[in-house]
Amino acid sequence: MATAREQSSRAEARVRSADGTEIAFEQSGHGPAVVLVASALADRSDTAKLAALLARHFTVINYDRRGRGASGDAAAYAPDREIEDIAALVEHVGGSASLFGSSSGAVLALRAAAAGVGVERLALYEPPFVVAEGDDGPPTDLAQRITALLAEGRPGDAVKYFMTEVQGMPGIAVFFMKLMPKIWANLTGLAGTLPYDIAIMGDTQQGKPLDAEEWKGVAVPARVLTGGKSPAAFRRAALAVTEILPQADHRTLPGLNHGAVVMAPKKVAPEIIEFLKG
Numbered sequence: 001m002a003t004a005r006e007q008s009s010r011a012e013a014r015v016r017s018a019d020g021t022e023i024a025f026e027q028s029g030h031g032p033a034v035v036l037v038a039s040a041l042a043d044r045s046d047t048a049k050l051a052a053l054l055a056r057h058f059t060v061i062n063y064d065r066r067g068r069g070a071s072g073d074a075a076a077y078a079p080d081r082e083i084e085d086i087a088a089l090v091e092h093v094g095g096s097a098s099l100f101g102s103s104s105g106a107v108l109a110l111r112a113a114a115a116g117v118g119v120e121r122l123a124l125y126e127p128p129f130v131v132a133e134g135d136d137g138p139p140t141d142l143a144q145r146i147t148a149l150l151a152e153g154r155p156g157d158a159v160k161y162f163m164t165e166v167q168g169m170p171g172i173a174v175f176f177m178k179l180m181p182k183i184w185a186n187l188t189g190l191a192g193t194l195p196y197d198i199a200i201m202g203d204t205q206q207g208k209p210l211d212a213e214e215w216k217g218v219a220v221p222a223r224v225l226t227g228g229k230s231p232a233a234f235r236r237a238a239l240a241v242t243e244i245l246p247q248a249d250h251r252t253l254p255g256l257n258h259g260a261v262v263m264a265p266k267k268v269a270p271e272i273i274e275f276l277k278g
Contacts, residue, residue: 001244002054006245010022011026011070011278012025012070013025013026013027013185014070014211015088015091015160016088017066017078017084017085017087017088017091018081018084018087018088019074019081019084020074020082021066021071021072021073021074021085022071022072022090023063023064023065023066023071023088023089024044024063024064024070024071024220025044025061025062025063025064025089026044026051026061026062026063027060027061027062027093028051028052028055028059028060028062028138029054029055029056029057029058029059029060030058030059031057031058031059032058032059032060032095032098032120032276033060033061033087033090033094033096033097033098034054034058034059034061034097034098034099034100034123034272034276035061035063035089035093035097035098035099035100036050036051036054036060036062036063036100036101036197037065037086037091037099037100037101037102037105037106037108037109037112038065038068038101038102038105039101039102039103039104039105039106039197039261040103040104040105040162040193040194040197041159041162041187041190041191041193041194042068042102042105042185042190043064043065043068043069043186043190043261044062044063044064044068044069044223045186046067046261046262047062047261047262048062048263049097049221050100050261050265050268050269050272051272053265053266053269054100054269054272054273057096057273057276058119058273058276059215061087061089061092061093061097062241062259063085064230065081065082065085065105065108065193065196066085066191066193066196067190067192067193067196068155068193069166069260071085074106077195077196077199079111079113079196079197079199079200079202082108082200083108083111083112083115083117084189084195086108086109086112086117087112087117087118090117090118090119091118095118096118096119096120097118097119097120097121098119098120098121098122098276099112099113099119099123100122100123100124100125100272100276101120101122101123101124101125101127102124102125102126102261103125103126103127103128103258104127104128104200104201105198106124106125106126106127106202107128107129107200107201107204109122109124110124110127110215110222110241111200111216113217113218113220113222114214114215114216114217114218115217116138116217119220120220121221121222121223121276121278122218122220122221122222122223123222123223123225123262123272123275123276124223124224124225124241125224125225125226125261125268125273126223126225126226126227126230126234126237126238126242126258127224127233127235127237127238128201128205129204129205129237129240129241130204130205130206130207130233130237131207131208131210131233131236131237131240132145132207132233132236133207133208134207135233135236136183136233137205137206137207137208138165138198138205139165139166142165142198143195143198143199145161146158146162146194146198147191147195149161150191150192150195155181155188155189155191156178156188156191157194158186158194159174159188159191159194159255160174162194167258168231169222180195187189191258209240210240210241210244215244215245215268218245219246219247220247221247221248221275221278222241222242222245222247222248222249223249223250223251223271223275224238224241224242224249224250224251225238225250225251225252225253225268225271225272226238226250226251226252226253227252227253227255227256227257227260228252228253228254228256229255229256229257229260230256230257230258235250235252238250249268251271253267253268253271255267256268260266
């Protein structure tokens with residue numbers, strides 16, 4: 001059982017982003033700071049177990065991205081607003097921190113570093129770039145389809161469409177998820193932020209090489225992790241990242257897939273710890 005002091009160290013706090021939006025987070029541990037950047041359809045509850053493992057070595061900021069969990073939101077969205085959210089969290093811990101991001105959260109972390117946020121190191125799990133012509137990317141009208149479903153008040157259908165058409169999840173798997181009310185309610189509650197992740201990915205999923213100019217601001221050490229059971233496209237994307245960044249390497253974690261950060265944090269954490277300690 002956690003002590004009162006440990007529970008207090010994980011108490012929810014807030015920072016105010018540049019546009020006035022309040023961003024909720026939990027801070028735990030001691031040492032160099034690392035901010036955890038969640039993927040699509042995820043909030044800080046999804047990275048809570050990973051945060052606990054990392055807190056043995058670092059000061060961990062586990063936050064709700066805007067529009068999720070206890071964080072606020074604004075009427076107009078742009079990826080720059082989420083970069084400003086990260087900047088506010090980094091400022092909270094003294095002006096510099098490492099970032100760990102998973103999936104589209106990894107791309108957001110990259111964008112924050114490219115924008116000049118005080119990032120020391122970047123640990124990334126499977127940024128979902130699509131860099132080879134033969135690799136399957138999302139539908140070209142993804143943003144329009146998701147936006148239309150949300151506008152029609154159909155968040156469940158938006159989640160299903162994203163999971164099946166973007167994440168490649170079998171329809172039967174989505175059906176069984178619907179039978180778990182708490183999990184499905186959380187996912188549909190996050191559906192409104194799907195356009196945010198689509199915007200963060202931009203045009204990086206069209207089967208074309210990454211534009212080195214877009215990422216030239218990322219000059220810090222970076223490690224890109226992929227799961228050994230994930231589709232080969234993730235490995236190709238990881239290698240593409242290492243080719244355009246000046247201080248990047250790639251590691252494959254045997255037996256893991258795209259959901260490893262949530263499902264197998266004990267296998268992901270050691271790689272992050274080893275890298276962030278330098």
